[in-house]
Amino acid sequence: xxxxxxxxxxxxxxPSGKLHIGHTYTTVAADAIARFKRxxxxxxxxxxxxxxxxxxxxxxxEAQGLEPQAYLDGMVEDIKRLWNRMEISxxxxxxxxxxxxxxxxQKIFEKLYAKGDIYKxxxxxxxxxxxxxxxxxxxxxxxxxxxxxxxEAQLAKEEAYFFRLSNYKDRLIEHFKxxxxxxxxxxxxxxxxxxxxxxxxxxxxxxRTTFDxxxxxxxxxxxxxxVWLDALCNYITALGFMSDDDSEYQKxxxxxxxxxxxxxxxxxxxxxxxxxxxxxxxxPQQVFGHGWILFGDDKMSKSKGNIVYPEPLxxxxxxxxxxxxxxxxxxxxxxxxxxxxxxxxxxxxxxxxDLGNLVSRTVTMIEKYSDSEVPSPKVKGGVHDELSIExxxxxxxxxxxxxxxxxxxxxxxxxxxxxxxxxxxDETMPWALAKEEGKKDELDTVLYNLAxxxxxxxxxxxxxxxxxxxxxxxxxxxxxxxxxLTWESVQEFGKLTPGTRVSKGExxxxxxxxxxxxxxxxxxxxxxxxxxxxxxxxxxxxxxIDDFDKLELRVGEIVDAQKHPKxxxxxxxxxxxxxxxxxxxxxxxxxxxxxxxxxxxxxxxCNLKPVKxxxxxxxxxILAAVNDDENKLVLPAVEGIExxxxxx
Ligand code: MSP
Numbered sequence: 001x002x003x004x005x006x007x008x009x010x011x012x013x014x015p016s017g018k019l020h021i022g023h024t025y026t027t028v029a030a031d032a033i034a035r036f037k038r039x040x041x042x043x044x045x046x047x048x049x050x051x052x053x054x055x056x057x058x059x060x061x062e063a064q065g066l067e068p069q070a071y072l073d074g075m076v077e078d079i080k081r082l083w084n085r086m087e088i089s090x091x092x093x094x095x096x097x098x099x100x101x102x103x104x105x106q107k108i109f110e111k112l113y114a115k116g117d118i119y120k121x122x123x124x125x126x127x128x129x130x131x132x133x134x135x136x137x138x139x140x141x142x143x144x145x146x147x148x149x150x151x152e153a154q155l156a157k158e159e160a161y162f163f164r165l166s167n168y169k170d171r172l173i174e175h176f177k178x179x180x181x182x183x184x185x186x187x188x189x190x191x192x193x194x195x196x197x198x199x200x201x202x203x204x205x206x207x208r209t210t211f212d213x214x215x216x217x218x219x220x221x222x223x224x225x226x227v228w229l230d231a232l233c234n235y236i237t238a239l240g241f242m243s244d245d246d247s248e249y250q251k252x253x254x255x256x257x258x259x260x261x262x263x264x265x266x267x268x269x270x271x272x273x274x275x276x277x278x279x280x281x282x283x284p285q286q287v288f289g290h291g292w293i294l295f296g297d298d299k300m301s302k303s304k305g306n307i308v309y310p311e312p313l314x315x316x317x318x319x320x321x322x323x324x325x326x327x328x329x330x331x332x333x334x335x336x337x338x339x340x341x342x343x344x345x346x347x348x349x350x351x352x353x354d355l356g357n358l359v360s361r362t363v364t365m366i367e368k369y370s371d372s373e374v375p376s377p378k379v380k381g382g383v384h385d386e387l388s389i390e391x392x393x394x395x396x397x398x399x400x401x402x403x404x405x406x407x408x409x410x411x412x413x414x415x416x417x418x419x420x421x422x423x424x425x426d427e428t429m430p431w432a433l434a435k436e437e438g439k440k441d442e443l444d445t446v447l448y449n450l451a452x453x454x455x456x457x458x459x460x461x462x463x464x465x466x467x468x469x470x471x472x473x474x475x476x477x478x479x480x481x482x483x484x485l486t487w488e489s490v491q492e493f494g495k496l497t498p499g500t501r502v503s504k505g506e507x508x509x510x511x512x513x514x515x516x517x518x519x520x521x522x523x524x525x526x527x528x529x530x531x532x533x534x535x536x537x538x539x540x541x542x543x544x545i546d547d548f549d550k551l552e553l554r555v556g557e558i559v560d561a562q563k564h565p566k567x568x569x570x571x572x573x574x575x576x577x578x579x580x581x582x583x584x585x586x587x588x589x590x591x592x593x594x595x596x597x598x599x600x601x602x603x604x605x606c607n608l609k610p611v612k613x614x615x616x617x618x619x620x621x622i623l624a625a626v627n628d629d630e631n632k633l634v635l636p637a638v639e640g641i642e643x644x645x646x647x648x
Contacts, residue, residue, distance in 0.1 A: 015075035049094035375444035376498035388493035561594035578644020
């Protein structure tokens with residue numbers, strides 16, 4: 001194993017809901033880095049996990065009638081299933097409820113307390129007793145109301161432990177300035193320096209007593225450790241920091257890159273390094289704050305019903321389609337927007353047209369014009385050399401871009417080679433060369449160069465799209481030839497051995513009909529039932545067709561409508577039913593004026609037992625669709641059907 005190590009981490013996810021493509025984004029990026037570094041010879045450690053303590057998790061579990069641990073076990077299983085389904089190559093998965101983490105966090109807390117970096121004091125804030133939550137003055141609504149429940153909060157004091165964050169302000173600024181890539185990209189660094197590090201950096205409250213779902217402060221067990229202090233430490237506790245065996249910590253720490261979304265950069269580039277400084281532990285080389293994936297222009301959120309989950313996309317289009325889109329569409333570091341149309345557009349143009357077509361055309365031509373064997377190249381110079389130059393350019397650009405985490409540009413460098421290779425086919429026209437006398441050498445050269453370019457593409461994309469890359473190698477017949485699949489093997493053009501047998505496999509990415517796919521995705525992602533904020537339907541007892549047959553439903557025409565003399569809600573309707581006439585009293589006066597009803601055709605329940613409603617006879621009932629709070633009522637349309645006709 002290599003002695004060059006590389007440690008990459010994702011944030012640990014809250015297992016309080018299903019993960020969506022925003023979460024998937026961080027993990028896909030970390031996976032791409034991990035795979036690329038392994039591929040280029042590093043001994044890689046890739047860590048991910050779940051952040052399982054805190055009041056929110058406790059409350060969510062309670063709301064489902066479960067013990068927190070039982071609730072979490074189920075949720076974490078789902079998260080692991082997703083990562084396995086996506087073939088995420090993590091080396092370790094840490095849960096903050098594991099002993100290895102809890103014990104180490106307690107030791108860290110004790111150490112910081114012993115050093116004087118954690119001290120006991122009082123926390124003062126606005127306390128909402130029913131919610132058991134402290135709020136700051138600015139969080140309160142209308143002066144003193146709890147933002148969660150709207151009840152009055154009281155000014156209260158509570159004993160708490162504090163971390164001396166203020167002591168580290170100067171060292172942090174110094175670190176930011178002398179390590180310009182520590183907090184990255186530039187915009188995030190500037191935001192931290194100007195919004196947080198130029199102000200009074202206050203000490204941080206790092207314990208709570210208002211709930212108990214957390215790691216207990218070992219020497220004062222009515223306190224639990226603040227969830228962010230607990231969570232941030234995962235990056236070193238997972239490596240065995242302060243345990244009997246800290247060899248992995250010695251080997252991999254400090255992390256080379258810690259990926260986080262932009263909203264948690266502050267925790268990772270200010271609080272986390274200050275804790276590490278207090279522990280005398282080196283800081284990670286880089287905290288990279290990526291942007292958000294928005295849905296259209298909006299933040300994805302359950303209440304807006306605009307969440308895109310990865311599973312349906314993977315099932316329908318494959319793992320690589322989603323990974324390619326996430327890495328290619330957005331500039332890593334900036335916000336971007338997901339729409340079904342831009343997702344599908346990428347699939348068609350880049351994957352089906354550019355890459356899929358190139359592979360399928362090339363393999364087909366080798367089968368047809370060279371008996372399925374890669375021929376040997378005979379001609380040098382001109383357009384043939386241009387292709388090899390382009391392949392080397394792609395390789396060297398890609399390496400630099402991956403090192404800078406510029407996945408989108410990296411993929412674009414490979415796609416330039418793909419597009420150039422497609423153009424090479426159009427320029428050299430192998431189908432014409434095959435027909436012309438004396439062009440065999442030229443044809444062989446073109447076919448060889450195409451196969452070799454595809455091999456290089458397959459190798460280059462392998463850290464980002466390993467499923468597709470394997471399929472390409474299978475079609476080229478080089479799966480077993482390890483020396484042709486390595487990173488070193490693409491530093492030179494011409495390594496593919498003539499005589500290799502190709503065989504056409506399934507189409508890599510079928511062309512999609514965008515409009516019908518959009519319709520299918522809208523159907524899949526449309527919020528349903530409770531997710532859309534609707535209450536579950538309450539159904540009545542089942543009936544048989546014989547029960548239904550007892551009803552006599554007919555179309556009736558309203559010929560007269562008057563207000564009920566004694567009840568505002570009611571109208572007195574005269575209804576023509578074929579040759580008969582009926583009087584029906586109906587509660588629709590809030591929704592229809594009497595004159596609007598004249599001439600309307602409605603459905604009448606004819607055999608309902610007659611009753612008197614506020615003194616007036618009613619012989620039946622008319623059907624109406626009404627929503628739950630009865631603020632909207634509509635008479636079903638049966639216009640054009642003659643009165644008296646049966647409805648069944
Ligand atoms: N538990 C904390 C992290 C603790 S790390 C010591 C947390 N969890 S989270 O589940 O809410 O978010 C995890 C990551 O997913 C964050 O980096 C966050 O930015 C990312 N994303 C969540 N929604 C996102 C998008 N819509 N777009 C891109 N990433 C976003 O924060």
